[in-house]
Structure formats: structure tokens, C-alpha cells
Amino acid sequence: MDSPPDSHDPDRREFFKKASAVVLGGIAAAVPIGAGVPLLLDPLGRREDAGAAVHVVNIDSLPEDGTPRKFTILASRKDAWNRYDDAPIGAVYLRRIEGGKVQALNVSCPHAGCFVDYASASRAFLCPCHNSLFHLDGTVAQKSSPSPRGMDSLEVEVRNGSEVWVKFQNFQAGHATKLARA
Amino acid sequence: MKTLFDWLDNRTGFRKLTREALYENVPGGSRWRYVWGSTLTFAFVIQMITGLFLLFAYSPSTQTAWESVYYIQHEMTGGWLLRGIHHFAAQAMIVLLVLHLMQVVIDGAYKAPRELNFLTGIMMLLMVLGLSLTGYLLPWDQKGYWASKVVASLAGATPVVGASIQKVIIGGSDFGHHTLTRFLAIHAGVLPGMIILLIVVHIYLVRRHGLTPRQPVRRPDVAFWPDQVLKDAVACLAVLVTILFLIVSPRLFSPDAPLGAELGAPADPSEQYSAARPEWYFLFLFQFLKYFPGDKELWGSVIIPSIVMGLVFLMPFIGKWKLGHRFNLGLLFSVLIGAAGLTYLAYAEDRQKPEFQLATKQAHASAERAVALARLRGIPESGALTLLREDPLTQGPRLFARSCASCHRFDGHDGMGALPADAASAPDLKGFGSREWLAGMVDPEHVAASNYFGGTKFKDGKMVRFVMKDVTRFDAQQKERLKKVVMAVSAEAGLKSQAGADRQEVTAIEEGRRLFADSEMRCAECHQFRKKDEDATAPDLTGFGSREWLISFISDPAHERFYGKRNDRMPSFGKEHQLTPREISLLTDWIRGEWPLAEPLASAKH
Numbered sequence: 001m002d003s004p005p006d007s008h009d010p011d012r013r014e015f016f017k018k019a020s021a022v023v024l025g026g027i028a029a030a031v032p033i034g035a036g037v038p039l040l041l042d043p044l045g046r047r048e049d050a051g052a053a054v055h056v057v058n059i060d061s062l063p064e065d066g067t068p069r070k071f072t073i074l075a076s077r078k079d080a081w082n083r084y085d086d087a088p089i090g091a092v093y094l095r096r097i098e099g100g101k102v103q104a105l106n107v108s109c110p111h112a113g114c115f116v117d118y119a120s121a122s123r124a125f126l127c128p129c130h131n132s133l134f135h136l137d138g139t140v141a142q143k144s145s146p147s148p149r150g151m152d153s154l155e156v157e158v159r160n161g162s163e164v165w166v167k168f169q170n171f172q173a174g175h176a177t178k179l180a181r182a
Numbered sequence: 183m184k185t186l187f188d189w190l191d192n193r194t195g196f197r198k199l200t201r202e203a204l205y206e207n208v209p210g211g212s213r214w215r216y217v218w219g220s221t222l223t224f225a226f227v228i229q230m231i232t233g234l235f236l237l238f239a240y241s242p243s244t245q246t247a248w249e250s251v252y253y254i255q256h257e258m259t260g261g262w263l264l265r266g267i268h269h270f271a272a273q274a275m276i277v278l279l280v281l282h283l284m285q286v287v288i289d290g291a292y293k294a295p296r297e298l299n300f301l302t303g304i305m306m307l308l309m310v311l312g313l314s315l316t317g318y319l320l321p322w323d324q325k326g327y328w329a330s331k332v333v334a335s336l337a338g339a340t341p342v343v344g345a346s347i348q349k350v351i352i353g354g355s356d357f358g359h360h361t362l363t364r365f366l367a368i369h370a371g372v373l374p375g376m377i378i379l380l381i382v383v384h385i386y387l388v389r390r391h392g393l394t395p396r397q398p399v400r401r402p403d404v405a406f407w408p409d410q411v412l413k414d415a416v417a418c419l420a421v422l423v424t425i426l427f428l429i430v431s432p433r434l435f436s437p438d439a440p441l442g443a444e445l446g447a448p449a450d451p452s453e454q455y456s457a458a459r460p461e462w463y464f465l466f467l468f469q470f471l472k473y474f475p476g477d478k479e480l481w482g483s484v485i486i487p488s489i490v491m492g493l494v495f496l497m498p499f500i501g502k503w504k505l506g507h508r509f510n511l512g513l514l515f516s517v518l519i520g521a522a523g524l525t526y527l528a529y530a531e532d533r534q535k536p537e538f539q540l541a542t543k544q545a546h547a548s549a550e551r552a553v554a555l556a557r558l559r560g561i562p563e564s565g566a567l568t569l570l571r572e573d574p575l576t577q578g579p580r581l582f583a584r585s586c587a588s589c590h591r592f593d594g595h596d597g598m599g600a601l602p603a604d605a606a607s608a609p610d611l612k613g614f615g616s617r618e619w620l621a622g623m624v625d626p627e628h629v630a631a632s633n634y635f636g637g638t639k640f641k642d643g644k645m646v647r648f649v650m651k652d653v654t655r656f657d658a659q660q661k662e663r664l665k666k667v668v669m670a671v672s673a674e675a676g677l678k679s680q681a682g683a684d685r686q687e688v689t690a691i692e693e694g695r696r697l698f699a700d701s702e703m704r705c706a707e708c709h710q711f712r713k714k715d716e717d718a719t720a721p722d723l724t725g726f727g728s729r730e731w732l733i734s735f736i737s738d739p740a741h742e743r744f745y746g747k748r749n750d751r752m753p754s755f756g757k758e759h760q761l762t763p764r765e766i767s768l769l770t771d772w773i774r775g776e777w778p779l780a781e782p783l784a785s786a787k788h
Binding site for chain 2: 014018020021028031036040045078080081082083
């Protein structure tokens with residue numbers, strides 16, 4: 001559009017009109033779309049806080065024989081505009097292991113995110129969706145498991161001799177490696 | 183590429199379609215007066231695009247509608263822009279509709295064989311007005327809530343079927359979750375769907391009958407593309423630029439003005455909202471209604487508007503008569519001029535009403551406050567209304583105006599910025615418990631003034647007598663000592679605004695405490711202070727102005743700890759259940775200046 005339209009040249013004049021119509025119309029149409037796309041992609045710019053450790057239970061509540069027990073994790077949570085205090089944000093299997101320690105596994109299956117069951121008869125974890133089977137320590141218990149990795153272990157600490165504190169986190173399902181969900 | 187297009191053309195015939203669309207004949211050449219239809223279509227497309235994006239983030243329920251709109255407006259990337267475009271494009275559509283209608287009527291483009299073009303157009307006009315009405319409520323703010331209430335009530339007042347219609351539209355006997363889900367379904371589903379259908383019919387008919395050139399045709403015909411398309415594109419761009427300008431224009435006048443569409447405070451059925459007005463393009467109806475009071479209201483709300491709309495619908499048929507076109511022109515311009523006049527009157531009336539100005543100011547302040555609190559802490563599950571209901575800065579002034587301002591003042595006004603009709607007859611409580619406030623209490627020039635004890639029966643009491651007689655004769659040294667006593671008593675309040683000074687001047691405060699009991703100061707003759715005194719006759723100043731002290735005082739000033747039997751007119755707000763404990767706490771916190779985000783807001787400034 002550097003050269004002004006030459007009125008003596010009908011072709012150029014016509015082309016200039018067409019080009020301007022397309023460009024101006026294009027801008028007019030692009031603006032409302034352009035205003036919406038950032039909002040649509042807004043979630044990409046938001047990070048989920050890796051929550052602080054929470055006190056889940058006292059170690060006395062866990063069976064001595066290492067049988068896992070399921071616990072709800074209550075923590076403060078932000079969901080878009082809402083802020084919840086002590087809202088259930090997930091669940092864990094806790095189980096005593098050697099040396100007075102505790103093992104914590106996220107209940108969601110690393111395959112596709114279903115809630116994994118504890119099958120007490122076989123003393124193993126079984127996912128009800130696609131039958132992924134896990135040992136008590138969370139490792140994969142099948143030769144060809146639907147799950148690409150073992151159950152996700154969480155950071156856990158026994159404080160003051162009895163309080164079990166878990167740092168709850170969710171991980172991306174479907175990958176062989178454990179990736180924190182951001 | 184050509185092969186692909188050939189294949190597509192063979193299956194769809196798009197080339198013929200494009201040709202027909204672009205090479206429509208424009209009799210008499212392209213003209214600016216033909217752009218209105220295109221700009222309207224463009225504005226409608228903007229609304230569909232931005233509306234669809236907004237649907238990605240909007241949540242229709244009474245506890246999430248305002249909240250999700252707040253989140254769009256203040257937290258999400260570009261939300262303010264998106265919402266601003268949607269808001270102002272809606273207003274642009276109204277203006278463009280009027281312009282398009284004017285062009286069609288003036289050019290006589292509604293006449294046979296174009297009756298159906300015209301009728302479909304008028305139907306769309308009504309639907310766009312329906313979009314405005316339903317869209318106004320969706321943010322669920324005070325403004326939209328109360329304006330929609332009025333509309334729903336007017337609809338409900340229609341004889342026989344009104345109540346049922348109202349119930350169906352608002353999804354129950356009162357506004358609630360289903361009002362929002364229904365309004366959203368109508369706003370984002372029903373009306374746009376119907377408008378799309380009608381636009382297709384409308385444009386098809388325009389193409390079938392061609393444009394109506396102004397006679398006589400002086401220039402040769404041209405094709406729609408590119409001449410008219412270019413003009414249309416320029417006009418659309420101008421519309422867009424206007425919309426964008428309206429979004430950012432508040433910033434040109436004030437650097438902290440909110441960008442884009444306004445969002446009021448969350449809707450509260452229990453909170454008076456005197457600033458309720460419809461959108462500007464409905465103001466003329468609002469004003470019109472004022473001339474039909476009582477049982478005549480139906481004439482203003484339903485009958486006359488329906489007759490006018492009926493006449494507009496009949497324009498193509500009226501236009502067949504000899505003088506029909508002139509009649510139509512006359513009708514159109516009288517309606518437009520009438521509407522403009524009424525709109526002006528509505529604005530002029532509001533400008534002269536200080537109550538309305540104040541209500542608008544308060545509405546802005548509470549909207550700002552709601553957003554500030556939401557940003558500070560996030561919104562609880564019960565919704566943003568809870569934030570305001572539990573906020574001393576919001577509730578304090580309201581409670582003060584309601585329960586205290588018939589006698590007390592706050593900085594000279596009733597807490598909300600208005601001046602009560604009756605003169606003050608009890609102390610002004612701005613800064614209650616602070617050093618300045620107490621200094622006034624022991625100042626001979628102030629103690630008996632109307633902003634202290636002047637209006638009370640204590641005007642002739644011992645305190646006033648002591649200040650007027652004894653303090654007047656104080657020498658400089660004694661005055662210095664009295665100042666320390668004031669510091670000591672004021673320190674009891676533990677005011678946030680004075681925390682620094684109280685910490686720094688511990689020695690002076692200690693000395694003040696000692697001087698309190700000094701016979702020269704005479705305070706301890708009547709007041710109990712920091713140690714038991716069975717003979718005390720005046721209010722206990724231990725903890726004076728502290729949260730606990732003030733709550734107890736407001737609850738029961740006639741308690742022995744305070745005025746006992748000497749209490750003047752002040753009711754025992756707590757004991758007599760005139761205020762709930764929660765309300766007393768809110769009032770106390772507000773008087774003491776204890777609220778989150780303590781920077782002054784518009785409502786606190788006077």
C-alpha cells in the first residue's frame with residue numbers, strides 16, 4: 001500500500017480496493033477472535049501449587065502388619081475464583097514399612113487416572129478400570145500391565161514419633177516417568 | 183490446489199455461491215448508506231464469537247455467576263477486553279439497528295415487495311432487545327439484578343397470564359439459580375439461534391429483491407465486490423474501533439478507572455440499591471413509565487409500547503396508501519425524538535437528585551470493595567456476597583446509618599456520606615478512642631460542642647464541668663500532664679492507626695497511667711481505670727475503646743461498668759436485640775478502623 005492508487009490505471013485501482021477490503025475485513029474479524037484466544041489458553045499460564053505437607057493421621061491407626069489403609073487428604077485449595085479450606089483434594093494409601101517408616105501412594109492409577117482399589121484377598125492393588133495390578137509397594141505386578149509405571153509414591157514423614165505428614169501431589173498419567181502435574 | 187478446488191466445487195458448487203454473493207448488483211453504485219446491514223451482521227458475529235469465548239468461563243448460578251464474571255474480568259488473561267467487546271458491541275448493535283431502520287424507512291425500502299425483509303428485520307430488533315435484557319442479568323451484580331427485577335415485575339403485572347409468564351421466565355416465584363440458567367439458555371441459545379435463522383431469511387430476501395436505490399439513480403450499477411465490500415469493511419472497522427475506544431476510554435480520564443464493562447457488587451436481595459437503572463437505551467421506557475402511576479401503569483409498560491410496535495410492524499402496509507410513507511416517517515421520527523427526549527429527562531432528573539448521585543458513588547465503592555476482597559482471599563464457597571456481608575468497611579457504615587446516625591455522626595455525616603435531617607445529639611465517633619478524639623473531649627472548647635457532649639444530658643454533667651472549669655485554668659505543665667493521661671487512655675484502645683505511636687511512647691503512656699490517679703487530674707474521682715474502684719460512677723476506662731470494651735458498650739451502655747442508671751438515650755443494642763452480636767462486631771471493627779485492606783476507599787473518603 002506504499003504506492004497510492006493510480007486513478008488512471010483501473011486494474012491497479014481495482015486491485016487496491018480488493019486488497020484493502022480483504023485486509024480491513026480481516027482485521028475486523030480477527031480482533032474478536034484475538035481477544036478470546038488468550039482467555040481460552042489462560043489455563044496454560046497457571047501452575048498448580050505443589051501443596052505443603054499435611055498431617056493425615058497418627059501412625060497408631062495403621063495396621064502393624066503393613067496392610068494399607070486409605071485416607072482422604074484435606075487441604076486448602078483454590079479452584080478458579082473459589083478458595084476452600086480443608087477441602088478433600090485426593091486420597092492416599094498409607095502403610096507401615098520397615099524401620100518405623102510409612103509408605104504413601106497416590107490412589108490414582110498411573111495408567112488413566114482411575115481410583116485404584118486395594119484387593120485384600122490378594123494383598124495387592126487392583127485398578128477397576130483396566131485391571132492394572134500393583135504390588136503392595138506400588139510396583140507393577142504384571143508382565144504386560146496397562147500401566148506404564150508403578151503407583152506414584154508421595155513424600156511422607158513421621159513427625160514427633162507418631163504424626164504422619166504427607167506431601168500430596170498428582171502426577172501425569174500415561175507416561176513411563178513420573179511427572180508432576182503443574 | 184486447483185484440483186482440490188475443482189473437486190470441492192464439484193461437490194459443493196461453492197464457486198457459483200461465491201460469485202452470487204460477491205457479484206450482487208448494486209444499483210446506482212456503492213454507497214455508504216448501504217453499510218448498516220453489514221455492520222449489524224458484523225456486530226452480531228462479534229457477539230457470537232466473544233459470547234462463545236465467554237461461555238468457556240461463565241458459570242450460571244447465584245453463587246458463581248458474579249464470581250465467574252469477576253474471574254473473567256480481573257484474573258483471566260484478556261478477560262476484560264473480551265468482556266468489554268461483548269458489552270460495548272451489544273450497545274453498538276442497538277445504535278446500528280436504529281440507523282439501519284432509519285435508512286430503510288427513509289429510503290422507503292420497506293415497501294412492496296420487501297414487506298417480509300422489513301418484518302424479519304423488526305423481529306430481529308425485538309430479539310436483540312431481548313438479548314440485552316437477558317444479558318444484563320447474567321453477571322448477577324446489583325445493577326443487573328435490580329433492573330431485571332423491575333422488568334420481571336412489569337411482565338408479571340400483565341393481566342391474566344402475567345404471573346405465569348413471569349414464573350416460567352424466571353424459573354420460580356423468585357430470582358434464583360434457575361433464573362440464571364434460563365436467562366443464559368435464552369441469551370446464548372434461543373435468541374441467537376432464532377436470529378441466525380432470521381438473518382439467513384433476511385439476507386436471502388435482500389438478495390432476491392435487490393437493494394433499494396434512492397431515486398433518481400445517477401451513477402452506473404456496480405458489483406457488490408469490491409466497491410461495496412470495501413465500504414462495508416471500512417464501516418465495520420470503524421464500529422470495532424469505536425468499541426475498543428469505549429473499552430479503554432475510562433482510562434483517559436482517570437488512571438485507575440476499570441477497563442471495559444462495569445461489574446457491580448454481587449447481587450444482594452437484602453441490600454437497597456437506589457442506583458438501579460436500566461441500560462441507557464431502555465432509559466426512555468423507564469422514564470415513560472413514570473408518567474403512568476398506579477393503575478395506569480399498564481398503559482406505559484405494555485399497551486402503548488405494543489401499539490407503537492404494532493404500527494411499526496404495519497409500516498409496509500401503511501406505506502401503500504398515498505400519505506402512508508409520510509405517516510411512517512412521522513411515526514419513526516416522533517418515536518425517536520420522543521425516546522431521545524425521555525432519555526434526556528431521565529438523565530436530567532437523576533443529575534438533580536443528590537440521593538442518586540450518592541447511591542451511585544456507594545455502588546461503585548462496594549463494587550470495588552468486593553473485587554478487592556475477592557482478590558485478597560479468594561471467594562468462599564457461599565459466594566462473594568459473604569465477603570461483603572462479613573466486611574466491616576462495607577457493613578459498618580450501613581449499620582451506623584441505620585442504627586446510630588439518628589443521634590451520632592461519623593465525620594459529620596451518617597456513615598454513608600449523607601446528612602441526616604435532625605441535628606446531631608451525641609458525639610461524632612470518627613476516630614473514637616484515638617488521641618485526637620480524646621483530646622477534644624478534654625478541651626474546654628470542644629467538650630460541650632455538638633460533636634461531643636453538647637447534645638446529650640452530660641452537657642451539664644461532671645465531666646463537662648471539670649473540663650470547662652478545671653482544665654480551662656490548667657497551666658502549661660498541667661496541660662502537658664493531661665496530654666499524657668490522654669495518651670494513656672487512648673493506648674487502651676489498641677487502635678491499628680495508632681499502633682506505632684503507642685509502641686514508641688511507652689514511657690509517656692506509663693506516666694499518663696500514673697497521672698490518671700493523681701488528684702490534680704481528678705479522673706479517678708469518677709472513672710475506674712486499671713484497678714478495682716467500687717465507688718466509680720462514670721464509665722470504666724480500663725480497656726477504653728478496645729474491641730471488647732466497645733462491643734460491651736454498644737451491647738449495653740446502661741451496664742454498671744459504663745453509664746449505669748445515668749445512661750442517656752442510647753439503647754442497649756445487644757441486650758435489647760436491636761443488633762445481632764455479629765452486627766455489633768462489624769460496627770465496632772469499622773469504628774475502630776479494623777478491616778482488611780485498610781487503604782481508604784471512595785466510600786470512606788468524604
